[in-house]
Amino acid sequence: MIDPHVHLRDWQQANKETVCHGLKIADEVGLDAVFEMPNTDPLIIDKNTVMKRIKLADSCNINIFHGLYIGLTIHKEQITEAVKLHKKLFPRVVGLKLYAGPSTGSLVVKDHGHQKFVFRTLKKLNYNGVVAVHCENETLFESDKWIPHIPITHSEARPPAAEISSVKNILKIAQDIKFDGSVHICHISVPGSVTEIEKVREQDQIKVSCGITFHHALLYKQLMKKTNGIFLKVNPPLRDLEIQKKMFQMILDKKIDVIETDHAPHQLVDKLREPYSSGISALPFYPKFIQILKENGMSDNEIDDLTHNNINKIFNMNIQNTHKNRSVISKNEYEYDPFDFLNN
Numbered sequence: 001m002i003d004p005h006v007h008l009r010d011w012q013q014a015n016k017e018t019v020c021h022g023l024k025i026a027d028e029v030g031l032d033a034v035f036e037m038p039n040t041d042p043l044i045i046d047k048n049t050v051m052k053r054i055k056l057a058d059s060c061n062i063n064i065f066h067g068l069y070i071g072l073t074i075h076k077e078q079i080t081e082a083v084k085l086h087k088k089l090f091p092r093v094v095g096l097k098l099y100a101g102p103s104t105g106s107l108v109v110k111d112h113g114h115q116k117f118v119f120r121t122l123k124k125l126n127y128n129g130v131v132a133v134h135c136e137n138e139t140l141f142e143s144d145k146w147i148p149h150i151p152i153t154h155s156e157a158r159p160p161a162a163e164i165s166s167v168k169n170i171l172k173i174a175q176d177i178k179f180d181g182s183v184h185i186c187h188i189s190v191p192g193s194v195t196e197i198e199k200v201r202e203q204d205q206i207k208v209s210c211g212i213t214f215h216h217a218l219l220y221k222q223l224m225k226k227t228n229g230i231f232l233k234v235n236p237p238l239r240d241l242e243i244q245k246k247m248f249q250m251i252l253d254k255k256i257d258v259i260e261t262d263h264a265p266h267q268l269v270d271k272l273r274e275p276y277s278s279g280i281s282a283l284p285f286y287p288k289f290i291q292i293l294k295e296n297g298m299s300d301n302e303i304d305d306l307t308h309n310n311i312n313k314i315f316n317m318n319i320q321n322t323h324k325n326r327s328v329i330s331k332n333e334y335e336y337d338p339f340d341f342l343n344n
């Protein structure tokens with residue numbers, strides 16, 4: 001099993017998560033590989049940070065594949081360096097990450113014109129790897145709706161339209177320039193995003209894929225009304241129960257290519273108070289999620305596709321699926337079980 005979307009923080013944010021701890025949990029739950037995101041502090045956007053990160057992960061001595069994305073900025077020299085590093089260090093550098101909407105940290109390219117520039121630059125550099133994109137259009141946020149002591153308002157402040165609009169924009173840019181790489185839309189949370197992706201797939205001009213998290217597959221915004229509902233603040237936010245049910249069905253209907261945890265732990269103090277950090281610690285619950293898929297009728301082969309084979313295909317990799325199938329749920333002081341919200 002491969003998790004193509006984890007945040008292992010470390011460095012200036014080692015109080016949230018560390019590379020060695022994250023890799024250890026990934027190994028314990030039976031994963032063969034994790035691909036980690038570059039919105040760290042400092043950001044993983046150049047040769048120096050990439051090499052430091054690889055050295056750090058190797059020092060953990062944990063026997064699973066550690067891959068990383070390089071973040072994209074609006075600077076031509078930076079994009080050029082990222083492409084060179086990808087070429088030289090693939091598959092260790094698995095691809096590039098574009099934050100088309102804001103999330104944790106400062107790595108974001110929100111302007112539509114700037115997003116076009118990034119893709120055009122990649123095209124000129126003959127980049128043919130994966131660009132994973134966080135799609136949310138900030139101009140459609142209704143930020144004044146966010147009231148911290150009413151956690152559910154986070155979902156209202158970042159509505160479905162913001163995600164769908166961003167997915168549409170990014171795919172249009174990629175189609176217009178006949179992008180040679182593969183566009184992976186991260187953590188989709190609403191059926192409208194799948195519709196946009198399907199339209200593009202039908203035209204068969206560019207390579208496109210999408211992933212979903214456990215939380216968008218199983219949790220819904222009304223749960224944020226429960227005690228400690230603020231723990232469920234994530235980006236994109238949780239949606240209505242009706243939407244969540246449709247998303248789960250879309251997994252069963254094979255409309256979604258991959259499962260990605262978007263593992264993003266924070267300390268409780270950061271979740272409960274300013275800055276009310278967005279993100280859930282999800283890696284420990286991988287076995288539980290697989291079990292839920294099985295209980296809902298997915299076959300082992302279908303689960304292999306969703307958790308492994310499709311990821312190998314999208315990223316053009318050849319990671320072995322060892323079916324370790326372990327089921328340790330390892331917790332520590334800053335982890336809590338998001339599934340608990342479904343029970344009580």
Ligand SMILES: [Zn+2]
Pocket residue numbers: 005007037262264
């Ligand atoms: Zn993420």
